[in-house]
Amino acid sequence: MLKDRVQMRDHSAEGGLFFRRTLVAFIGMLVLMVVLFGNLYYLQILSFDTYQTRSNDNRIRVVPVAPTRGLIYDTNGVLLAENRPVYSLEIVPEEAGDVAKMADDLVALLELPPGTKEKFLAETKRQRRFKPVALYEKLSEKQVAIFSLNQYRYPGASIEAYLKRYYPFGDTLTHALGYVSKINTKDLERLDADGKLSNYAASKDIGKQGVEKYYEDVLHGTTGYQEVEVNNRGRIVRTLKFLPPIPGKDIYLNIDIRLQLRAQQLLAGRRGAVIMVDPKTGAILAMESSPSYDPNLFVNGISGPDYSGLLNDPARPLVNRTTQGIYAPASTVKPMMSVMGLNEGAITPTYRYFGGPTFSIPGTTKKFRDWKKWGHGWLDVYRAIEVSADTYFYDLAYRVGIDRINEYMTKFGFGQYSGVDIYEETKGVMPSREWKRKRWHQAWFQGDTISIGIGQGYWSATPIQLARGISILTQNGHDVTPHLLKRTTTATSSQDAPVNPNMALQVKDDNYWKVAREGMWRVINGHEGTGRRAFANTPYVAAGKSGTAQVIGLKENQTYNAHAIKEEHRDNALFVSFAPYEDPKAVIALVLENAGGGSVNAAPVARAMFDALLLPPEPQLPPAPPRKPAYEQMAQEKQP
Template sequence: MITSTRSAGMGDSRSALAQVDRRLQFLIVLMLIVLCLLSLRLGLLQLGDHEQYAARADDNRISLRALPPNRGLILDRRGRVLAENLPAYRLVVVPERAPDLEGTLARLADLVPVSDDERRRFDQQRARSRPFESITLKSNLDEEEVAKLAIHRHRLPGVDIEPYLTRHYPQGELFAHLVGYVGRMDDRDRARLDPDRYRATTHVGKTGIERQYEEELHGRSGFERVETNAQGRILRVLERNDPQPGEDLRLNVDLDVQRAAYEALGDYAGAVVVLQVATGEVLALVSKPGFDPNLFVHGISHADYNRLLDHRQRPLFNRVLSGGYEPGSTVKPFIALAGLEAGVVTPSTEVVSTGQYRLPGHSRTYGDWKAGGHGRVNLELALAESVNVYFYRLAVELGIDRISRELALFGFGRTTGLDLPGENSGILPTRSWKRATFNQPWFPGETVITGIGQGFTVVTPVQLAHATAALAGRGQTAAPALVGQREPVQMVRHDDADWQAVHRGMEAVVHGASGTARAIESELVVRMAGKTGTAQVFGRPDEDEEADEREQDELPEFLRNHALFTGFAPIDEPRLVVSVVAEHGGGGASVAAPIAATVMNAALEAGL
């Protein structure tokens, strides 16, 4: 290429020019070598590693955006909304788009209050996120905050306001324990749930129906393959797979009955369960006090949470499912059935109540609640007046084994199968249970008090209602259900005459001249059968219900007995069951029975 010309000028020696030419030639070789090496380098990138870089270019360009499904609504039996989704706004930050993240966060904190909790969650989520993912700093912004942020957004790079749907419970505390609430997904939820379906989900059911029917309510996440630029702005959607929305869930509960029950409890903490006898459908399920489930959706503040924890009446405790109470006299109809079945008594067998009962060979006495006793009583009167001596004697003649067998048939001592998480099984005392729990034999005196629902027996309000439904249905009912219906089951078989006798006795509780709950008769719009009960909280006073109630008024509230009532109506064709526990209500007759009457009336008024 270079032909060294020898046309040297006057000042240049030939050898000097030749020297420059040699260097020029060397330089050419050097430049060619370097360019060859660079070509080699480019060839390696473009040919050798092409696939890897092509994939990375696609990764850059295409991102998968998970789309959350809309959670199904929760409705009452008439379609009234118990849980809905409301549009809301949240503040999100893409850290990679904020050149000075700390500065941006500081400026944001001047505009909207960001709590330590929110900041901590932001940092945690950031550590888990992929580059250019938006991370929520604060959710559920109010209108003023949205307006403020919108004005200042231009000087907050990487900050955005994002619309989303948030769960809302319009009925507030009324359904807190029944519907439950959703909360932010935590590590345990993530371990439990299918990551594919939950890719875009932030909130999952934590308690109640929301948790029990999570799968149905949630639906399935969709996704979008989108082309984005380096700033993460979406340029176009390449492919879209719509999310599958969750199913709307219609509960068996009736809003009006639920409200009536909640209000009827007044200031008492307690539980009310209303069931349909034939189908087991739950018409109302109240645990009072409730709480505002909306507080939990966006993460409850420490102050609010502590207020709930410290509340004297423990509003977070679900009494319907987890509350264990002595059944007290509400157990007597079941004992009566066991006695009739065993032939130990007939409906006309009479017992003389003198006010006291003593086990043969023992000095300890067991009292009637009525001083001086009830006199000569048959089964109907024994139930109507809740005559303890009748049932002491009956229990002793039956023996604990036959009592346990009868109570077990009615579902005591095991969960009812209600479709809510966290049901307690209660306690059904048997010889083997006593042996296993206390390593002691069964003592005869324990049989005596089991006859009037004291001692070891523990029931939950829903168990009591379920057993009452079985009693009302002459042995046949279905497992309680909030959604759908379960198969009716013949739980217990007895002669029709036996059922009839017990039903008569329970009718006399309300409608008999001397029934313990006779005071509610005038309130009722229907003929109702029932049984009052009192669960002891303090000491073991004699079962003196009326006298007790007088004394109970003088006790400090937290030491007063729990008031119980369980009943069904109408008598001839029982459809509805109402069970009531009013904690520290004093007596079943004076406190629980009127509540039950109000609720029963409300249910009938609701056309149930």
């Protein structure tokens, strides 16, 4: 009977259990809904501004736009540095299909250099497929024409034009202009430290040398930008806003390209430097360093072999000899030494000294030889400069001493930066007791002073320092900074480069300047002058001073023989001059390395430069009319 009993369900208990479960589920759902709506409130109400900005960042991008670099002109408006279009063949991989095959076809069609395809494929892996990648960036006009005829065969490929720096005069102005080249890591670090990095967001090039580097901020301009809308893949959909870039300012230099070309012609095949300066303003009219190199090699990135060739060239074409070349100034400093002697009372305009073949410090036996084997006899300061008598200036240096020499010659600009507006400059050496102690850990000896008296020994200078020193001499002690910049221009304004003359050296009597200048006048116009042959029959009156600087020392009884020593050990030829004599328009300083005597080799170069400046240019004959073919001429003669 018990087995047949039926089990009854407790519906009341099951109903209570269901209710409790339902209540828990409802509460859980309610909590989740509260959390959901709370989060929605936080995202859409409380954090609306934050997420709206993030959304716009994903939708809107700011694309920088590079400014056009300013142009460079010479003093007469001749273009020295311009921006030329460069044609780049670019491919959008997404539209090209088989990129490798297209690259092969284009390399064969346009005869592109080996390795072009490999560089292109490597670059496509680093870029998104919808962005264009350059296959080759320096297409010739012929290659552009060939591609244009076949473009329909290459979907996704196109030619884009960019502006690149170009120097139409090639190696004529390299050391003055410098060049632009690709921005490297060091440039980025420097720009970041100077707070200028953002202004180069779209720029690929920057000034590296010369005027291009010194006036980079003027030439570069200000970067613009455009706001563009992009889709979720980063593709540009439309342009929302455009702020155009501000182009760089054009600049005009004091350099006259006609004089520069003449200087290059005169120095062709020789190692040396010529600089021509207006002594009244400091304007640099010509600045040639030889040999030079073509700056266009660096604009698109110079090849390893080409750079190695320039770097290892024994003629050192990369060095700007006008501002970095270090040479013993030799006898070119004798006029300035004369001003010092007159102002210190060590000599007078009428003081006479007997110049024998040698000079010895009293109480010693060492002999310092004059360049003339038998000496010059009786000398006053005028004749001492005219014939460049060494013994006269040995004696002057001995009696004045190194301390005074250093004081005066420093005021003439030696051992100092000239202030020229390029960064490539060295100071040379204006020796002193302290300098020798620091450099050689030795005391200064009287014998050291004797060689300084004729611009030898420890004394070294650059051509621009010589030009500055002679400029001070012509201006009675007033100094102006040598500078290349004449003015800058924009579309609405122009500004002249400032000229601020200052008193470099003040003497007791201005007649002392005239004495030194008259001595230089006799160098060219006197019957014993060392430069009289080079300047014979000039229609203008000039003044100058030659110098012959020893490169190696000679023993006391050794005779200099240029043919018996290596070329790099031969004397350097120097010459400094100004013209016209009464109202100088230019000062010239030049050096020819290992060329020998300054009066024979360097003076004719100075003469040619003054001729180019002061004399009217030779008339250019009109081109001959084209000659008719013989059969046309015969036919014309037969006509009645």
